[in-house]
Amino acid sequence: MKVNSPVYGRICRVVEQIPPGKVAAYGQIAAIVGNCTARMVGYAMASLPPDSPVPWQRVINAQGKISPRADHESTEHQRQTLMAEGIVFDSQGKTDLRRFGWRGPQLEWLLENDFDPIWAASSNE
DNA sequence: CTGATGACGGTGC
DNA sequence: GGCACCGCCATCA
Numbered sequence: 001m002k003v004n005s006p007v008y009g010r011i012c013r014v015v016e017q018i019p020p021g022k023v024a025a026y027g028q029i030a031a032i033v034g035n036c037t038a039r040m041v042g043y044a045m046a047s048l049p050p051d052s053p054v055p056w057q058r059v060i061n062a063q064g065k066i067s068p069r070a071d072h073e074s075t076e077h078q079r080q081t082l083m084a085e086g087i088v089f090d091s092q093g094k095t096d097l098r099r100f101g102w103r104g105p106q107l108e109w110l111l112e113n114d115f116d117p118i119w120a121a122s123s124n125e
Numbered sequence: 126c127t128g129a130t131g132a133c134g135g136t137g138c
Numbered sequence: 139g140g141c142a143c144c145g146c147c148a149t150c151a
Contacts, residue, residue: 038133
């Protein structure tokens with residue numbers, strides 16, 4: 001990532017837990033990170049280089065849509081990447097979070113990385 | 126230090 | 139369902 005910040009670091013570690021074929025909302029990531037807001041997550045993603053190892057493309061907004069930004073081509077690339085992972089978008093460019101929404105990290109991971117265990121995935125995958 | 130900014134989200138109309 | 143506000147707060151100039 002571009003800047004060295006403890007907060008951004010925690011955000012990125014959580015984002016890295018999102019498996020292929022799943023997506024998470026900015027607010028969801030923020031809740032897991034704790035002491036952080038959706039805007040922080042969005043800003044952190046914006047600061048990442050396009051070739052970052054962090055799967056930033058799996059983070060979308062709470063409406064199940066890819067957040068529009070100045071660089072339209074980047075948005076399109078994100079959509080293509082997610083479709084390649086199996087995510088399906090409807091005619092409105094929305095994806096069904098009930099089907100593709102990430103349930104959260106595993107309890108063990110949360111505990112080992114000092115995150116609040118309340119956000120653990122409720123059951124299996 | 127101060128003010129502007131932003132890949133968001135909840136509320137109210 | 140959609141749209142306009144406004145709070146959010148780490149970063150940056």
